[in-house]
Amino acid sequence: MKRHASLPYVSMLVLLVCITALDYFTGAEYSSFTFYLLPIAIAAWYTNKNITTAMVLISAVCWLVCQQLTGKEYQSLLAPYWNVMLRLITFALVANLILTVRNSLDALTAIAMRDGLTQLNNARAFRSKYDIVRALAVRRRSPLAVAVIDLDGFKQVNDSKGHAVGDDVLCKFAWLLNDASRSSDIVARMGGDEFMVILADASEASARAYDARVRKAFDASGLKEAYGIDFSMGVVSYAVPPQDIARATQAADALMYTAKHDGKAHTAFEHVANLAAA
Numbered sequence: 001m002k003r004h005a006s007l008p009y010v011s012m013l014v015l016l017v018c019i020t021a022l023d024y025f026t027g028a029e030y031s032s033f034t035f036y037l038l039p040i041a042i043a044a045w046y047t048n049k050n051i052t053t054a055m056v057l058i059s060a061v062c063w064l065v066c067q068q069l070t071g072k073e074y075q076s077l078l079a080p081y082w083n084v085m086l087r088l089i090t091f092a093l094v095a096n097l098i099l100t101v102r103n104s105l106d107a108l109t110a111i112a113m114r115d116g117l118t119q120l121n122n123a124r125a126f127r128s129k130y131d132i133v134r135a136l137a138v139r140r141r142s143p144l145a146v147a148v149i150d151l152d153g154f155k156q157v158n159d160s161k162g163h164a165v166g167d168d169v170l171c172k173f174a175w176l177l178n179d180a181s182r183s184s185d186i187v188a189r190m191g192g193d194e195f196m197v198i199l200a201d202a203s204e205a206s207a208r209a210y211d212a213r214v215r216k217a218f219d220a221s222g223l224k225e226a227y228g229i230d231f232s233m234g235v236v237s238y239a240v241p242p243q244d245i246a247r248a249t250q251a252a253d254a255l256m257y258t259a260k261h262d263g264k265a266h267t268a269f270e271h272v273a274n275l276a277a278a
């Protein structure tokens with residue numbers, strides 16, 4: 001569902017105006033203090049720290065002005081300022097609590113989308129980002145390619161050098177793959193020694209250029225000489241990307257297995273100009 005970017009700003013300002021009016025018209029007898037927490041909560045959840053701080057201050061000022069205009073009488077001159085200070089502290093505490101919960105949630109969401117070993121996108125992130133990249137490609141009428149990569153001979157690294165060295169090799173390969181990709185590409189580790197990449201705005205020629213780039217980076221990394229590994233890749237480039245990610249990845253996966261069966265250490269390509277015919 002699309003959410004308009006200005007909606008939180010408009011709603012918190014409208015709410016603040018309504019609450020201030022309510023506070024003023026109901027007079028000093030009725031307290032409307034709790035309602036001021038609503039626009040503050042919206043600011044803390046949907047905007048940033050600076051706007052939330054401004055909202056806390058503006059809400060406290062609105063509350064104080066209403067107190068003064070409704071003619072509430074105090075024995076001490078300091079009393080309204082003491083009261084507004086307490087309101088300000090309450091507003092700030094609630095805002096800080098909401099900001100903390102939101103930041104923790106953002107951090108947990110980021111962790112849930114990352115592969116714990118390589119810090120690349122994980123399978124969940126890959127699937128959700130495909131929808132975004134595909135929607136952009138369809139809108140711009142640009143092509144898109146999906147690559148599936150699987151290391152060759154990786155099991156031997158684990159067996160001969162140990163799991164920790166295997167982990168290190170996976171990380172090194174992940175980083176070289178990431179470095180060889182563009183920032184608009186989505187690079188993910190799907191599990192084990194399998195990786196997938198969505199090549200945004202990539203024609204058949206760009207997909208071939210990508211393969212050459214990754215193989216050059218791999219040759220330069222020295223991983224082959226040190227551990228005896230290589231990699232097989234399947235790349236499908238689409239003039240119009242399929243809506244279903246499974247369709248896109250299955251085709252690239254099948255090509256990767258074709259490359260494995262045909263002697264490993266190379267890439268199999270396919271270009272799909274017309275999805276209906278594929």
Ligand SMILES: Nc1nc2c(ncn2[C@@H]2O[C@H](COP(=O)(O)OP(=O)(O)OP(=O)(O)O)[C@@H](O)[C@H]2O)c(=O)[nH]1
Pocket residue numbers: 117150151152153154155156158162163164165166167170191192193
């Ligand atoms: N070190 C390490 N190894 C892993 C991890 N996840 C999976 N593996 C191992 O990766 C290996 C993957 O198996 P295969 O793909 O069949 O091994 P391979 O030697 O590359 O086989 P081919 O693809 O046929 O060349 C298995 O031995 C898994 O135990 C991990 O997170 N760390």
